[in-house]
Amino acid sequence: MRQHLVAGNWKMNMTYQDGLALVSEITNMVADEVSGPQAPQVVICPPFPFLHSVGKLLPQGSRFYLGAQNCHQKEGGAFTGEISPKMLASVGCEYVILGHSERRQYFGEDDELLSQKLKAALAAGLTPIFCIGESLETREADETFDFLAKQLKDGLFHLSNEEFDKVVIAYEPIWAIGTGRTASSAQAQEVHAFIREQIARAYDAEAAQNTTILYGGSANAQNARELFAQPDVDGGLIGGASLKSRDFTEIIKSF
Numbered sequence: 001m002r003q004h005l006v007a008g009n010w011k012m013n014m015t016y017q018d019g020l021a022l023v024s025e026i027t028n029m030v031a032d033e034v035s036g037p038q039a040p041q042v043v044i045c046p047p048f049p050f051l052h053s054v055g056k057l058l059p060q061g062s063r064f065y066l067g068a069q070n071c072h073q074k075e076g077g078a079f080t081g082e083i084s085p086k087m088l089a090s091v092g093c094e095y096v097i098l099g100h101s102e103r104r105q106y107f108g109e110d111d112e113l114l115s116q117k118l119k120a121a122l123a124a125g126l127t128p129i130f131c132i133g134e135s136l137e138t139r140e141a142d143e144t145f146d147f148l149a150k151q152l153k154d155g156l157f158h159l160s161n162e163e164f165d166k167v168v169i170a171y172e173p174i175w176a177i178g179t180g181r182t183a184s185s186a187q188a189q190e191v192h193a194f195i196r197e198q199i200a201r202a203y204d205a206e207a208a209q210n211t212t213i214l215y216g217g218s219a220n221a222q223n224a225r226e227l228f229a230q231p232d233v234d235g236g237l238i239g240g241a242s243l244k245s246r247d248f249t250e251i252i253k254s255f
Protein backbone atom coordinates (compact mmCIF):
# COMPACT_ATOMS: atom_id res chain seq x y z
CA MET A 1 0.00 0.00 0.00
CA ARG A 2 1.30 3.45 -0.90
CA GLN A 3 2.38 5.42 2.12
CA HIS A 4 4.74 8.11 3.32
CA LEU A 5 7.90 6.41 4.43
CA VAL A 6 11.37 7.47 5.55
CA ALA A 7 14.08 4.82 5.87
CA GLY A 8 17.44 5.42 7.51
CA ASN A 9 20.24 3.34 6.02
CA TRP A 10 23.16 3.48 8.41
CA LYS A 11 25.39 1.55 5.99
CA MET A 12 28.63 0.41 7.73
CA ASN A 13 28.60 3.20 10.31
CA MET A 14 28.20 3.55 14.10
CA THR A 15 29.28 1.39 17.00
CA TYR A 16 26.71 -0.62 18.92
CA GLN A 17 26.72 1.91 21.76
CA ASP A 18 26.44 4.94 19.49
CA GLY A 19 23.74 3.24 17.46
CA LEU A 20 21.54 2.52 20.47
CA ALA A 21 21.99 6.08 21.73
CA LEU A 22 21.00 7.41 18.30
CA VAL A 23 17.83 5.31 18.17
CA SER A 24 16.79 6.41 21.66
CA GLU A 25 17.23 10.04 20.68
CA ILE A 26 15.28 9.61 17.44
CA THR A 27 12.36 7.75 19.01
CA ASN A 28 12.11 10.36 21.79
CA MET A 29 12.24 13.30 19.39
CA VAL A 30 9.72 11.73 17.03
CA ALA A 31 7.33 10.91 19.88
CA ASP A 32 7.48 14.56 20.97
CA GLU A 33 7.44 16.26 17.59
CA VAL A 34 5.80 14.08 14.94
CA SER A 35 2.08 13.41 14.56
CA GLY A 36 -0.75 13.76 12.07
CA PRO A 37 -2.04 11.87 9.07
CA GLN A 38 0.84 12.96 6.80
CA ALA A 39 3.50 11.64 9.19
CA PRO A 40 5.50 8.80 7.67
CA GLN A 41 6.37 5.30 8.70
CA VAL A 42 10.01 5.23 9.76
CA VAL A 43 12.30 2.29 9.01
CA ILE A 44 15.63 2.06 10.83
CA CYS A 45 18.22 -0.07 8.99
CA PRO A 46 21.27 -0.57 11.21
CA PRO A 47 24.10 -3.05 10.59
CA PHE A 48 23.24 -6.72 11.27
CA PRO A 49 24.80 -7.01 14.77
CA PHE A 50 22.67 -4.17 16.10
CA LEU A 51 19.33 -5.30 14.67
CA HIS A 52 17.88 -7.13 17.62
CA SER A 53 18.79 -4.48 20.18
CA VAL A 54 17.65 -1.62 17.97
CA GLY A 55 14.37 -3.44 17.42
CA LYS A 56 13.85 -3.64 21.18
CA LEU A 57 14.16 0.14 21.40
CA LEU A 58 11.49 0.80 18.78
CA PRO A 59 8.15 1.43 20.50
CA GLN A 60 5.65 -1.38 19.81
CA GLY A 61 2.76 -0.42 17.57
CA SER A 62 4.39 2.88 16.68
CA ARG A 63 5.41 4.35 13.32
CA PHE A 64 8.85 2.71 13.67
CA TYR A 65 9.91 -0.46 11.86
CA LEU A 66 13.15 -2.40 11.72
CA GLY A 67 14.94 -3.04 8.44
CA ALA A 68 18.10 -4.77 7.27
CA GLN A 69 20.54 -3.58 4.62
CA ASN A 70 20.86 -6.87 2.75
CA CYS A 71 20.04 -10.56 2.96
CA HIS A 72 21.10 -13.84 1.40
CA GLN A 73 18.93 -15.52 -1.21
CA LYS A 74 18.60 -18.84 0.66
CA GLU A 75 16.56 -19.69 3.71
CA GLY A 76 19.50 -21.34 5.45
CA GLY A 77 22.41 -23.70 5.01
CA ALA A 78 26.18 -23.80 4.67
CA PHE A 79 26.82 -20.20 3.63
CA THR A 80 29.42 -18.98 6.10
CA GLY A 81 29.05 -15.35 7.04
CA GLU A 82 25.65 -14.86 5.43
CA ILE A 83 22.28 -13.84 6.89
CA SER A 84 19.00 -15.29 5.64
CA PRO A 85 15.69 -13.43 5.33
CA LYS A 86 14.20 -15.90 7.79
CA MET A 87 16.81 -14.90 10.39
CA LEU A 88 16.01 -11.25 9.82
CA ALA A 89 12.31 -11.86 10.30
CA SER A 90 13.07 -13.81 13.49
CA VAL A 91 14.74 -10.75 15.07
CA GLY A 92 11.83 -8.49 14.18
CA CYS A 93 12.84 -7.12 10.79
CA GLU A 94 9.98 -6.15 8.51
CA TYR A 95 11.96 -4.48 5.73
CA VAL A 96 15.14 -5.24 3.81
CA ILE A 97 17.04 -3.00 1.39
CA LEU A 98 17.93 -4.85 -1.83
CA GLY A 99 19.76 -3.77 -4.95
CA HIS A 100 21.49 -0.79 -3.37
CA SER A 101 24.05 0.59 -5.82
CA GLU A 102 26.81 -0.08 -3.29
CA ARG A 103 25.86 -3.79 -3.29
CA ARG A 104 25.71 -3.81 -7.08
CA GLN A 105 29.02 -1.95 -7.44
CA TYR A 106 31.21 -3.39 -4.66
CA PHE A 107 29.72 -6.86 -4.29
CA GLY A 108 28.82 -7.64 -7.88
CA GLU A 109 25.10 -8.12 -7.24
CA ASP A 110 23.33 -8.45 -10.57
CA ASP A 111 19.69 -8.69 -11.59
CA GLU A 112 19.71 -12.50 -11.49
CA LEU A 113 20.98 -12.60 -7.90
CA LEU A 114 18.69 -9.76 -6.88
CA SER A 115 15.71 -11.61 -8.31
CA GLN A 116 16.51 -14.53 -6.05
CA LYS A 117 16.98 -12.25 -3.05
CA LEU A 118 13.68 -10.51 -3.73
CA LYS A 119 11.80 -13.79 -3.88
CA ALA A 120 13.49 -15.04 -0.71
CA ALA A 121 12.78 -11.83 1.18
CA LEU A 122 9.12 -11.86 0.14
CA ALA A 123 8.80 -15.53 1.06
CA ALA A 124 10.04 -14.68 4.56
CA GLY A 125 7.42 -11.95 4.87
CA LEU A 126 9.86 -9.04 4.52
CA THR A 127 9.08 -5.90 2.53
CA PRO A 128 11.92 -5.25 0.08
CA ILE A 129 13.05 -1.67 -0.49
CA PHE A 130 14.38 -2.23 -4.01
CA CYS A 131 16.90 0.37 -5.21
CA ILE A 132 17.49 1.54 -8.76
CA GLY A 133 19.45 4.48 -10.10
CA GLU A 134 21.70 5.65 -12.86
CA SER A 135 25.36 6.69 -12.82
CA LEU A 136 26.52 10.17 -13.77
CA GLU A 137 27.90 8.76 -16.99
CA THR A 138 24.49 7.35 -17.89
CA ARG A 139 22.73 10.62 -17.07
CA GLU A 140 25.18 12.67 -19.06
CA ALA A 141 24.78 10.32 -22.02
CA ASP A 142 21.05 11.03 -21.83
CA GLU A 143 20.34 7.34 -21.23
CA THR A 144 18.75 7.60 -17.79
CA PHE A 145 15.26 6.49 -18.76
CA ASP A 146 16.37 3.53 -20.88
CA PHE A 147 18.69 2.44 -18.09
CA LEU A 148 16.02 2.67 -15.39
CA ALA A 149 13.44 0.93 -17.57
CA LYS A 150 15.85 -1.99 -17.96
CA GLN A 151 16.68 -2.09 -14.25
CA LEU A 152 12.98 -2.24 -13.46
CA LYS A 153 12.22 -4.85 -16.09
CA ASP A 154 15.13 -7.15 -15.30
CA GLY A 155 15.21 -6.59 -11.55
CA LEU A 156 11.61 -6.27 -10.50
CA PHE A 157 8.96 -6.90 -13.11
CA HIS A 158 9.43 -10.66 -13.00
CA LEU A 159 7.41 -10.59 -9.76
CA SER A 160 3.76 -11.62 -9.75
CA ASN A 161 1.14 -8.92 -9.09
CA GLU A 162 0.77 -10.14 -5.52
CA GLU A 163 4.51 -10.07 -4.92
CA PHE A 164 5.02 -6.70 -6.57
CA ASP A 165 2.28 -5.25 -4.41
CA LYS A 166 4.55 -5.69 -1.36
CA VAL A 167 7.62 -3.93 -2.78
CA VAL A 168 8.84 -0.40 -2.06
CA ILE A 169 11.02 1.19 -4.76
CA ALA A 170 13.84 3.61 -4.00
CA TYR A 171 15.17 5.81 -6.80
CA GLU A 172 18.77 6.62 -5.93
CA PRO A 173 20.81 8.35 -8.63
CA ILE A 174 24.33 7.10 -7.98
CA TRP A 175 25.78 10.54 -8.64
CA ALA A 176 23.77 11.91 -5.70
CA ILE A 177 24.66 9.25 -3.11
CA GLY A 178 26.94 10.61 -0.40
CA THR A 179 28.10 13.41 -2.70
CA GLY A 180 26.11 16.33 -1.35
CA ARG A 181 24.75 16.73 -4.87
CA THR A 182 21.02 16.06 -4.57
CA ALA A 183 18.78 15.54 -7.55
CA SER A 184 16.58 18.62 -7.92
CA SER A 185 12.98 18.09 -6.89
CA ALA A 186 12.05 18.39 -10.60
CA GLN A 187 14.56 15.68 -11.56
CA ALA A 188 13.29 13.41 -8.80
CA GLN A 189 9.66 13.99 -9.78
CA GLU A 190 10.40 13.34 -13.46
CA VAL A 191 11.99 9.97 -12.68
CA HIS A 192 9.38 8.95 -10.12
CA ALA A 193 6.59 9.69 -12.60
CA PHE A 194 8.49 7.65 -15.19
CA ILE A 195 8.77 4.73 -12.75
CA ARG A 196 5.00 4.83 -12.21
CA GLU A 197 4.47 4.75 -15.97
CA GLN A 198 6.67 1.70 -16.26
CA ILE A 199 4.77 -0.03 -13.44
CA ALA A 200 1.47 0.76 -15.16
CA ARG A 201 2.77 -0.88 -18.35
CA ALA A 202 4.14 -3.94 -16.60
CA TYR A 203 1.19 -4.39 -14.21
CA ASP A 204 -1.66 -1.86 -14.25
CA ALA A 205 -2.57 1.70 -13.34
CA GLU A 206 -3.73 0.69 -9.88
CA ALA A 207 -0.39 -0.97 -9.10
CA ALA A 208 1.40 2.18 -10.31
CA GLN A 209 -0.68 4.38 -8.03
CA ASN A 210 -0.31 2.05 -5.06
CA THR A 211 3.48 1.72 -5.12
CA THR A 212 5.55 3.60 -2.57
CA ILE A 213 8.51 5.25 -4.32
CA LEU A 214 11.28 6.82 -2.25
CA TYR A 215 14.02 9.20 -3.29
CA GLY A 216 17.59 8.69 -2.03
CA GLY A 217 20.81 10.60 -2.58
CA SER A 218 22.05 13.42 -0.33
CA ALA A 219 18.54 14.05 0.99
CA ASN A 220 18.78 16.14 4.14
CA ALA A 221 16.87 18.33 6.58
CA GLN A 222 17.14 21.28 4.20
CA ASN A 223 15.92 19.70 0.96
CA ALA A 224 13.54 16.97 2.17
CA ARG A 225 10.45 19.16 2.31
CA GLU A 226 10.72 20.19 -1.33
CA LEU A 227 11.51 16.64 -2.47
CA PHE A 228 8.62 15.13 -0.50
CA ALA A 229 6.22 17.76 -1.85
CA GLN A 230 6.52 16.26 -5.33
CA PRO A 231 3.39 14.30 -6.24
CA ASP A 232 5.20 11.05 -7.03
CA VAL A 233 7.79 11.18 -4.22
CA ASP A 234 6.49 9.26 -1.20
CA GLY A 235 9.49 9.67 1.08
CA GLY A 236 13.19 9.03 1.28
CA LEU A 237 15.95 6.48 1.74
CA ILE A 238 18.40 8.44 3.82
CA GLY A 239 22.09 7.65 4.33
CA GLY A 240 24.34 10.24 5.96
CA ALA A 241 21.55 12.34 7.45
CA SER A 242 20.06 9.29 9.20
CA LEU A 243 23.11 9.20 11.49
CA LYS A 244 22.20 12.45 13.21
CA SER A 245 19.09 12.44 15.37
CA ARG A 246 18.14 16.08 14.79
CA ASP A 247 18.63 15.90 11.01
CA PHE A 248 16.79 12.61 10.68
CA THR A 249 13.89 13.84 12.81
CA GLU A 250 13.63 17.00 10.71
CA ILE A 251 13.43 14.82 7.58
CA ILE A 252 10.68 12.73 9.20
CA LYS A 253 8.81 15.98 9.88
CA SER A 254 9.11 17.13 6.24
CA PHE A 255 5.68 16.02 4.95
Ligand SMILES: O=C[C@H](O)COP(=O)(O)O
Pocket (backbone or CB within 6 Å): 009, 100, 172, 176, 177, 178, 179, 180, 216, 217, 218, 219, 237, 238, 239, 240, 241
Ligand atom coordinates in the same frame (compact mmCIF):
# COMPACT_ATOMS: atom_id res chain seq x y z
O1 LIG B 1 20.72 4.36 1.21
C1 LIG B 1 20.90 5.58 1.22
C2 LIG B 1 21.44 6.26 0.07
O2 LIG B 1 22.49 5.58 -0.51
C3 LIG B 1 21.65 7.73 0.23
O3 LIG B 1 22.81 8.01 0.96
P1 LIG B 1 23.13 9.54 1.32
O4 LIG B 1 21.89 10.09 1.93
O5 LIG B 1 24.28 9.48 2.27
O6 LIG B 1 23.47 10.22 0.03
